[in-house]
Structure formats: structure tokens, C-alpha cells
Amino acid sequence: MTAHSKHIAIVGAGLVGSLLAIYLRKRGYKVSLFERRADMRKNMLQAGRSINLALSNRGIRALEEVGLADAIRPVAIPMHGRMMHDVKGNLTFQAYGKEGQYINSVSRSNLNIVLMNKAEAEGATLHFNQRVTQIDTDKTTIAVTSPENHLEIHTFDLIIGADGAFSAIRQSLQATDRFDFSQAYIAHGYKELHIPAGTAGAFQLEKNALHIWPRQSYMMIALPNPDGSFTCTLFFPFDGETSFTALSSDHAIKDFFNANFPDAAKLMPSLLRDFYQNPTSSLVTMKCFPWVKNKTLLIGDAAHAIVPFYGQGMNAGFEDCRILNILLGKYHDQWETVLPEFQNLRKPDTDAIAQLALDNFIEMRDLVGDADFLLRKKIEAKLHSAYPDRWIPLYSMVTFNDNIRYSEAYSISRSQKKIMDEVMSRPGIETTWESLDLASIIQRLPNG
């Protein structure tokens, strides 16, 4: 069967589903997208306040491949590093990488609209308000329920579940024998808050940075929006002495923010309203295997949902699409070969980024203010500068490199950590670090 005669259903017209539709249309497949929600292009209210995501090299590479890099650039705000805010409001800037390397603050809904428009322009059919309630992996059918409760059964050559962390497609697979699955919540939840633009749309904090208020056991971050505002996110324990549960009155909330985020609190006129009205959301890591059952495939968050602390959730999902497209090319669209290879190739990578994302929460909320940690970063920057291809810091491997697999980055970072632990244990390293014998350090890398 040639690509042109195959009809593929993608469940979920979110970021990953829409991008995948574009890739598959470009290969010549007939593509139908089924989306549970209404068309956000016709009803922007429903999409709610724009929530921003960090778009980095892995995601950008996929957007470039489908010809969307130029469409995204005008609405992306470069963030060159972390701007740390201490409790007195003092600022410290830490570049993410080398000169010219940055991540991008983009609006989820804007990006989704660009992707949906492109998918339609390429010839994909989008069906909104269609809830997929059941699938049959033997017959490759999906049962779709409309808002009027009309149930229709559609048959396809392939079903792809791109329906996110709480995927209905994955739930169908979960009921089959020998399907491994885990969902693990962390003790912290998050709540979105708001810093409005200043006069004439001015940014009230440094525009080109990701702002962090690290407070050891919790943190707040802020990402810039094109209108001059910032979306803040408080990552905070659900329960305990310092927790969402404990912040239950105007007084408690105000006192807490004034004491711990004084510089931000001044810029948050709607703090109380936002705090009460915006939901407290939970943070979960979801893993499963297999991702494939007969001719049904899970992709993106449906296959591997991660916590947001490495800013890689969307990037990993976009990379899924790119890798799937490469395999389709390599194996001439033979899905029987592509599907098992895809899941076996990607599973270790998405497991690795899941772990790195959990680890990075500790780094962001706790270590970024730590002297030992900052010295490590300086030494690593020196190593990277002297040996740009031999010593690439973990953050750069994950964020600015799209040729190193997540699982490789993870494994290399383990070797780097062992070496750096020894270097940091040298007496007087705080004063001698600038005269380290870098060559001897590099030689200790595996294949050094």
C-alpha cells in the first residue's frame, strides 16, 4: 500500500498532533484529526490566558523541517539565561549557553494555531468537539462522540494517539494484557499568576530572561509574553507548613509574597484574585510501554508525560514527530518496521528526559543559588570553551543540541558529574579553579 492510499487518524489536535499531521500530509497520507475541544481559533476565550512554553533547538528543528520556523520567530521571545531573584530582590544572571544560544518563550495557543492552520493548509481534515470514547486496536477503528451524543465508528489504516498526558487512547491500551504503565505525582503543585505590562507595554522585568525566585523547597518562575506581561508560575508543596493548603487567607497570601518574593509582589496587582481563581494543578510523570499495539501508536505526552522543569515536554514531543518521519523515510513508509523501531529507539530517550526534568527541579529551586553549584558551572563553562566538542554541559546537550539523544546526554552527564565531583573535592578549588589543567580533565572522559 502506498502512502497516498493510507488514511491515518490522529487523536488530539494539540501541538504534537497538529505537527504530526503536517509531517504525514507532506509524505502523502490522508490525515484526519479528532479534537475533543472546540476550535480555539474561533473561540479564543476558551483557550484562556495564554500560557507560555520554552521552545528550544529540538522543537525548532522540527518546525524548520515543516517550514514553520519563520512563522514562529516573530512571536517567540528569546531568553538568554536565568535571572535569579533573591529575597532582597538582588539579581544574578546566569547565561544558558554560549553567546547567541537561547531558549524561546512562546504562547501555547499561538503556536497551536499556527500548527493547525498549517495542517489544514497541507490538506489535513480537522474535526473539533469530537470525543474519542473507544478504540479497537484489532479492527483499527475509533468510536467518536459528538456534543449531540452522536456516536460514529470510523475505520482507519492507522490510529495515532496524540491526546496528551491523560490520553484516552492510552487508557484503551492500558486495559490490554502486559501493558506497563506508571503515573507518579510529585509533592508540589503549581499555580499561574500574573505580572502585567508597565506603561505603554513596557516589560517590568528583564525581557530576555527566564526569571527564577529559588527558595530551596519551592520556587516561582516568570516567562515574558509579547504584550509586555509575564506569566508567573509558583511551584509549591500541596501540604505542610509552607504550602497551598496553608495559604488560605488574603493575609497569609500577601504576607508570604511580601516576605519571600518582595520585588515580584510589588508588580502583581491581581495577586489575590489570581491566587484564588486560578487552579492549583498537579505535576505528574507518566510512562508506559509498549507505545504500539497492532496499528495504534501513542506519541508525545500520551506516551511520556514529564514534569516541566527542563522545558522539554513540547520539544520531546516535536522530536518524536521528527524521528518518526526519519524512520518512515528510511523504511519507505513500511509501518510494520517503523512502529516497533520507533518505540524501541525513543523509549530510552523519553525515560532519560523524564528523569532529567525531575532532577532539574532540585537544581532550579535549590542549587542555582548555591556557591558550589555556581563554581561547577564556571569550571564547566571553561571546559566547554576550551574543548567545545568534547565537554558540552548537560543543559546545552539537552537544550541547544539536537544531535545528541536525551539518553546519550544523560549518560555523558553521569561521566561528567563523576569527574567534576573529584575536581570540586580538591582543597582550595575556590581559588585555584582558574588555573586548572583542563587537558587532564578532558582526558578522563570515556573515549577521552
Place this chain on the structure above:
Amino acid sequence: MTAHSKHIAIVGAGLVGSLLAIYLRKRGYKVSLFERRADMRKNMLQAGRSINLALSNRGIRALEEVGLADAIRPVAIPMHGRMMHDVKGNLTFQAYGKEGQYINSVSRSNLNIVLMNKAEAEGATLHFNQRVTQIDTDKTTIAVTSPENHLEIHTFDLIIGADGAFSAIRQSLQATDRFDFSQAYIAHGYKELHIPAGTAGAFQLEKNALHIWPRQSYMMIALPNPDGSFTCTLFFPFDGETSFTALSSDHAIKDFFNANFPDAAKLMPSLLRDFYQNPTSSLVTMKCFPWVKNKTLLIGDAAHAIVPFYGQGMNAGFEDCRILNILLGKYHDQWETVLPEFQNLRKPDTDAIAQLALDNFIEMRDLVGDADFLLRKKIEAKLHSAYPDRWIPLYSMVTFNDNIRYSEAYSISRSQKKIMDEVMSRPGIETTWESLDLASIIQRLPNG
């Protein structure tokens, strides 16, 4: 509210549900059990061929507490150790513990019947053919569907899900926010086979042993039944060169058994029929947390399903009931206090036995034939004999001791392993082991 005025629903009248009903009746609660299946006492055919379980001290202690030890003894067959069968049919016996220590082969259905009869005798109400399709943890209601599809909603003071590894109650909890859950299958499945009794009900293998045919990557075991037969279980990879998938013809099955289990194959006249007719079942570890939501509790396999290789699944579930009963006594039936304490106390223990059960598969199928492993066991037996309270082998802590928590046993075994690794690394240990300085080894234990 006193115990006497509280009405508790137990979902599942299996081993754990029935035992718990007895405990709770003895405390004075009104208890209703809802069982999806028919009453196996009236329809033994449905219960199928008797499947046997290993009952050991933790389980026996609970049965003693509810006054059932005497009822069980006549139908339990003591197994004093492992009888290993090599490929030539040579036998090696390894005692499980000291003289007089043994585990028991009991029939699941016989034991269940004893427990259901006792629950009824104590005043619990048993409802069969009642499928619990939904629960409401806010209102403490369960929706029960009869075979005639009558749906009834019942309200209780407390709901306890004892409905096994694929618990419907757990599925309801799983849909709530921040519920951690994992299901992990191993690459092996299992199939039950049969060695009939010999003439006049004679046992054709040693009666008082658990038989093992360890073959590194797979194994077969056999447990005695009161009628002189043995139930064999083949634990075998699903896929690959040597696997269930590969054994797909009369020829392949016969050749495989003759080559690898020649002594057993001779005693299995119905091998081919059993192999084709009996299902190939999968093996899963299920974990979740919390076990409590408002006034709904998960217990036994519904909270923690484990693989069968330590023979502790039922014993752990019975211990759950015993510990819950202790806490109810300690806190004067204040469930608000008991429920959170119960889950916090038991979770590390059931996680520990889950890991031990996975580890023991490797020991059973691979190590039990290994010279290094057998020497370790001999040295440990010497240590245990000289210091019976200071060095208790892991198997004995888990199986013959009911005062050491699973989590303690796990942690002690880690210390023992470190010490034994060093002892085993001593040059010439194979010849010098009988003259080891045992006191110096004992001193190296934590708190030694």
C-alpha cells in the same frame, strides 16, 4: 460512633476480603461482602482445578488470631525445603530453614471456602454475582450490578476494596488527582500443568517439598496436592527463541519437555492437552498510593499485587488484615486515625516484598544451582545456628518470622549481603569456610 453501629462494605470475597470480614465482625462491625463471581461453595466446577498457594508464618498467624489454624492444618501439606531437579533428573534438597520450619501447600479454593464459611458464621453477609461498577468516595456509596443488570446504590460508613490486582475500587481512585499508580509486567508468563497421583493416590515425587527445575532463564515448579497429584507451573518467556511463542506444536512441546524436564515429563500424561488448554498468564507488579481516599481503603492485592516468587502474596494480604486489626485496637476503632497510619505503615513493607519477590525469581531459576550461592547458604546456616537471633537468613526473616517487618528484613538483608560479599571474596573460601571466625562476622552487622 461505636463499632456496632458502623456498616462496612468489603468488595471482593476472596482470601483477603473474607479474612478481613471475620476480623471486623469480631470487632462488632456490620459487614457486607460483595463478590463478582458466583459462590464457589455451590459451584465447584467454576473454581476450576485447585491451584495451590504457599502459606507461611505471617499468614498462619492471622488465621490463628481468627481461630482458623486448626481448620487449615488438615488440608495443608508441609514443604520443608526445595527439591531441585537437574536436567538428568538428579535431586538436591535444600532445607528452607531449621528443623521443624516449613511452608505449606494449600488449595486456594479450599482455603477460601473455609474463610467464607467462617465469615458467614461470624455474621457477615455475603452477596455473590454482584459486580461493583462504580464507587463514590465522597458519599461512600457503591453501585452494584446484578447478573440481571439491576443497578443498586448502597451507602456505607466505610468501603474496603479487597478486589484483587485488577481492582475496580482502585480504578475509581486512579481517576482522582494525585493518585500514584504503576503496573509492571515481567517478560515471563506462566502456565499450569499437572502430575497426577500414582496408584492408590501415591505421590510420584517427594511429598513434603517444593520442587524446582531451575533452568537459568526459566524454571518449572511443582507443589503437592492432598489427592497425591502435583500442580506444576512453568515460568517461561513469552517471546524469543525459547518461549511460549516458540512451543507451538506437539513435537516442539514434547521435545522441549523431554530434553529439559525429562523426569517430570514422564509423569505428565496430559502434558499436551494441559499445555494447549490452560491459559498462558502474565505476571505483574502493581503499586499505588494513597490506599485511602476519604472513607475508602484498598487492601491486599488491590493495593499491592506482587509476583509469586516469594510465596508471599497471600501472606502479605493476611498480614494487612492483622495489622489493620491491631491499629483498630490501638486507636479504639477511630478510623480517621487508623486509615492514614495503616497506609503509611504498610506501604514500605509491601514495596519491600514486591522487590524481594522479583529478586527471588532470579534466585529460584538461576542461583539455586550455583556453587557460590550454595556455599553462601551453608555459611549463613552456620551463622544462624551459632547466633540464632543475630543472623537470620533473609528467607527465614520473610517466611518463618512474623515479627520482622518486610522492610526491615529487606534492609537487614542488604547489610548481610555486603558482609557475605566480602567473606565470599576471601581466597580459598571454598575450603576454609568451616573454620571461619563467626564472631568477627557477626560484629560487623549494624548494631553488632
